[in-house]
Amino acid sequence: MSKKNKSKADASSFFSCIEKNFDKAARYLSIKKGLLEQIKSCNAVYRIHFPVKIGKEIQVIEAYRVQHSHHKLPCKGGIRYSTKVNQDEVMTLAALMTYKCAIVDVPFGGSKGGIKIDPQIISVENIEKITRRYTSELIKKNFIGPGIDVPAPDYGTGEREMSWIFDTFLSLSPGEVDALACVTGKPVSQGGVRGRKEATGLGVFYGIRELCKMKEEMLSVGLDVGLNGKKVIVQGLGNVGYHAATFFHEAGAIIVALAEREGAIYNQEGLNVSNVILHLKKTGSILNFPESKNIEDTEKALELECDILIPAALENVIHKHNANRIKAKIIGEAANGPLTPEADEILEKKGVLIVPDIYLNAGGVTVSYFEWLKNLSHVRYGRMEKRFSENMNTELLQVVETCCRKKIPIEEKKMILRGPREIDLVRSGLEDTMINGFHKIRDLKKSLKIENLRTAAFVFAINKIIDSYEKLGIFP
Structure with a gap:
């Protein structure tokens, strides 16, 4: 089996794993089959091909954004950069995000994104080009926004890529007061x-x-x-x-x-x-x-x-x-x-x-x-x-020291007083x-x-x- 076909088989197997686990759980639920099928299905799949000039050549980049569930908005999920990215994998990961958010009581629907590149062999300049172009494509189809779909880091991405996404979104959405919330995993200096x-x-x-x-x-x-x-x-x-x-x-x-x-x-x-x-x-x-x-x-x-x-x-x-x-x-x-x-x-x-x-x-x-x-x-x-907590803790410590007629060591006091x-x-x-x-x-x-x-x-x-x-x- 070729590497390409093996990758597809693995992704298909991964997707079937989630379906099998879902079907096991369905046996414990008195829910109509149609409703279960709705929950299993991906609501929206956006497959993109866009050109980017890398060196003297133009390369066509394959990318995805999948919104699995709209039961709550915005959708939420990371963006991964990998040569193994494909539609089945991104759909599966988007589904997992829906279930994760529900379990930890986070009010998001699940989504996921991916760009089929190897970030290890591409220059930082070209990764930035690809990231910004991908973001602009998402904006065109309304697949990103503080109340729509909020990306985050995943395999092959991090704070750097998220800051590029934010900057691109901000430049193409003037006047959006909540633009910082269009993506998470940003550097602290940019609202992280x-x-x-x-x-x-x-x-x-x-x-x-x-x-x-x-x-x-x-x-x-x-x-x-x-x-x-x-x-x-x-x-x-x-x-x-x-x-x-x-x-x-x-x-x-x-x-x-x-x-x-x-x-x-x-x-x-x-x-x-x-x-x-x-x-x-x-x-x-x-x-x-x-x-x-x-x-x-x-x-x-x-x-x-x-x-x-x-x-x-x-x-x-x-x-x-x-x-x-x-x-x-x-x-x-x-x-x-x-x-x-x-x-x-x-x-x-x-x-x-x-x-x-x-x-x-x-x-x-x-x-x-x-x-x-x-x-x-x-x-x-x-x-x-923070300051309120520190003031309250100071007053409490003074009461304790007065009642006990004993001074608390300075290092311990610092630890207790800190808001x-x-x-x-x-x-x-x-x-x-x-x-x-x-x-x-x-x-x-x-x-x-x-x-x-x-x-x-x-x-x-x-x-x-x-x-x-x-x-x-x-x-x-």
């Missing part, structure tokens, strides 16, 4: 929110940490309550995997293996994530990291002994051919669709706890929602309450969202006697979407 970069990885950490607090679930897999001392493997050291690994390490978990494209490194005593990243920047690879063992086949790292496995890179990395060899007791899906339905069934029979992607990696869209709200309100988080900064409020909101989302799914799983958290998450999401449609008066 502190804490957005690490949001998805931190959300993964919060979700797994909450699961590990549940005595019943931990007993079922033979583990103690809590994260301290648990052995963790993270596949993928991009933005999500790096931050997830860092937060697990800081919480006392032991990172025994890290896997990347070129291979993996292993140390049963634990790896220092920050030092691994320094080694990666210095050498261009995580391999040959001091006091670690190289593993040439990165997939073999998934099969090592561990308590928690975090696939944070690609879809379908755990499938029917390797699922039986997975030794992890908990799998946290930081990537989109890293497990196939066949792998799900095999691992479920083995008693492995799987925390699904449509809940676990929703931290990014949650904090994107906070950024969108900040842009619409035109007020930085913490601006109004909330933007990043404190953002992380607090994210933590609360991930904890509440987990318990809603878990409670539904118990009440309906659903076999796993993934199916429970889909049931919960579908119910939320149906509620929205009913409030709009669209369905009888």
Whole structure:
């Protein structure tokens, strides 16, 4: 099979995975088939071909923007730059966004975008040309705007691309007072929110940490309550995997293996994530990291002994051919669709706890929602309450010191007196969202006697979407 055909097969398989999971959930719902089909369907698919002059040649760029659901507006979803981008993949990811937003109670419909390029081999100047032209094409067809469709970073994109999108939108939409809210994931200097970069990885950490607090679930897999001392493997050291690994390490978990494209490194005593990243920047690879063992086949790292496995890179990395060899007791899906339905069934029979992607990696869209709200309100988080909180804390401390007749040490006093900064409020909101989302799914799983958290998450999401449609008066 050629690379092109293989890419299409993988994308088709990815799409069918979502449909299979949706159909499993539908068995627990008393909803007419037509309504379920409406929720499954993508409402709008925009396929674009546009010319861009690169060097002395004109190249035709293939790009997409898919709006999966309009049950709430605006739609929300990232833009990825990759040679593997195709319509099926973008449609699937847009659908996942709809379900994620519903689970974490973020009032968006799901969308996704993609441009079929390799940003690694294209100059910054030409990436900017492509990004700005893509944005102008979206504006022409009303596929972008603060109340219409709000893009964000994804694979191959970041703050730089989002700032170009904002600037292009602003230049073509004069007088739009809420233009900042047309895109999220921007630099803080351009209306971005502190804490957005690490949001998805931190959300993964919060979700797994909450699961590990549940005595019943931990007993079922033979583990103690809590994260301290648990052995963790993270596949993928991009933005999500790096931050997830860092937060697990800081919480006392032991990172025994890290896997990347070129291979993996292993140390049963634990790896220092920050030092691994320094080694990666210095050498261009995580391999040959001091006091670690190289593993040439990165997939073999998934099969090592561990308590928690975090696939944070690609879809379908755990499938029917390797699922039986997975030794992890908990799998946290930081990537989109890293497990196939066949792998799900095999691992479920083995008693492995799987925390699904449509809940676990929703931290990014949650904090994107906070950024969108900040842009619409035109007020930085913490601006109004920070000084008030500090004054109140000062008065309380004075009362405590008077009553106790004892002075509190200066360093401790500084910590107590400090009012909330933007990043404190953002992380607090994210933590609360991930904890509440987990318990809603878990409670539904118990009440309906659903076999796993993934199916429970889909049931919960579908119910939320149906509620929205009913409030709009669209369905009888």
